[in-house]
Amino acid sequence: MVNGIIGRKIGMTQVFEESGKVVPVTVIEAGPCPIVQLKTQERDGYQAVQLGFGERKESRTSRPKQGHFAKAQVEPTWVLREFRVKSLADVTVGSVIDASLFSEGELVDVSGTSKGHGFSGVVKRWHFAGGKKSHGGEQDLRRPGSIGASATPSRVFKGKRMAGRYGAKRHTVQNLPIIQADAERNLLVVKGAVPGPTNGLLLIRQASKAAPKA
Amino acid sequence: MNLIESVESQYLKSDLPQFGPGDIVKVNTRIREGQKERIQVYEGTVIRRAHSGARATFTVRRVAFGTGSERTFPLHSPNIDSIQVVRYGAVRRAKLYYLRERTGRAARVKERRR
Numbered sequence: 001m002v003n004g005i006i007g008r009k010i011g012m013t014q015v016f017e018e019s020g021k022v023v024p025v026t027v028i029e030a031g032p033c034p035i036v037q038l039k040t041q042e043r044d045g046y047q048a049v050q051l052g053f054g055e056r057k058e059s060r061t062s063r064p065k066q067g068h069f070a071k072a073q074v075e076p077t078w079v080l081r082e083f084r085v086k087s088l089a090d091v092t093v094g095s096v097i098d099a100s101l102f103s104e105g106e107l108v109d110v111s112g113t114s115k116g117h118g119f120s121g122v123v124k125r126w127h128f129a130g131g132k133k134s135h136g137g138e139q140d141l142r143r144p145g146s147i148g149a150s151a152t153p154s155r156v157f158k159g160k161r162m163a164g165r166y167g168a169k170r171h172t173v174q175n176l177p178i179i180q181a182d183a184e185r186n187l188l189v190v191k192g193a194v195p196g197p198t199n200g201l202l203l204i205r206q207a208s209k210a211a212p213k214a
Numbered sequence: 215m216n217l218i219e220s221v222e223s224q225y226l227k228s229d230l231p232q233f234g235p236g237d238i239v240k241v242n243t244r245i246r247e248g249q250k251e252r253i254q255v256y257e258g259t260v261i262r263r264a265h266s267g268a269r270a271t272f273t274v275r276r277v278a279f280g281t282g283s284e285r286t287f288p289l290h291s292p293n294i295d296s297i298q299v300v301r302y303g304a305v306r307r308a309k310l311y312y313l314r315e316r317t318g319r320a321a322r323v324k325e326r327r328r
Contacts, residue, residue: 027218
């Protein structure tokens with residue numbers, strides 16, 4: 001059983017529960033994802049399915065990739081991503097995974113590349129409080145302050161939070177409930193926020209840590 | 215129609231009256247008390263409409279016993295049973311925040327003749 005699908009973040013909005021409670025949601029265009037290749041224990045040392053997602057012109061596809069897609073008899077896709085699976089018994093190359101993989105109320109993990117913030121200071125990157133704006137502290141508004149003691153230990157500890165590149169890293173948000181799944185419109189609506197910008201690539205999987213349904 | 219609009223469209227109400235800033239409205243809200251449900255009415259001047267689609271809200275200002283109060287409602291909330299327009303107002307701006315600084319006769323909004 002394939003337990004994940006590739007998607008594209010469309011944006012956020014809000015919906016209403018029956019009780020009138022407002023729920024923040026992210027709208028994701030998910031699938032359809034053709035299975036392009038199977039990775040097997042014997043040949044590759046691990047078991048996975050390779051899914052494609054999005055459109056790509058044949059003329060814009062490299063020759064090696066064209067051959068790869070032709071072998072699976074599927075149209076070239078924008079991206080290829082692998083999903084580890086326990087068993088390859090019920091999957092075939094060329095079949096298509098769509099949003100009906102998930103149902104309402106199910107929990108999913110969503111992975112993506114977070115928005116890049118460039119070289120950021122400690123206030124933005126680590127939520128340091130910064131300095132005082134008054135009482136004589138005007139010169140230290142967004143400075144990090146002390147980064148450690150003096151002669152002992154005579155060095156800065158590893159992992160000390162400092163300014164640097166922030167964002168544009170792969171992040172996963174776990175246990176987001178599915179509010180709506182519609183294979184016809186290739187639509188997934190999940191509660192809460194997911195990493196990355198609008199139009200960013202997302203991987204949506206069954207929640208790995210979710211408690212089994214009673 | 216894009217995907218966000220198609221998600222929001224399932225939640226939009228189609229039976230809303232036309233109203234805007236300056237209008238006096240009665241908002242009938244559903245209140246749950248234990249198992250019982252009743253309707254509570256909030257009447258006042260609309261001082262703001264904000265956002266669009268499923269996220270649209272409006273704010274009603276009401277002065278009761280000399281104390282001003284404002285409530286912001288999600289326009290498409292299922293907890294809003296209905297909205298009635300009592301009087302149309304003639305105003306020249308979209309956000310009527312200036313009403314907050316005024317009391318009594320100065321805080322009135324002229325009626326729009328139609």
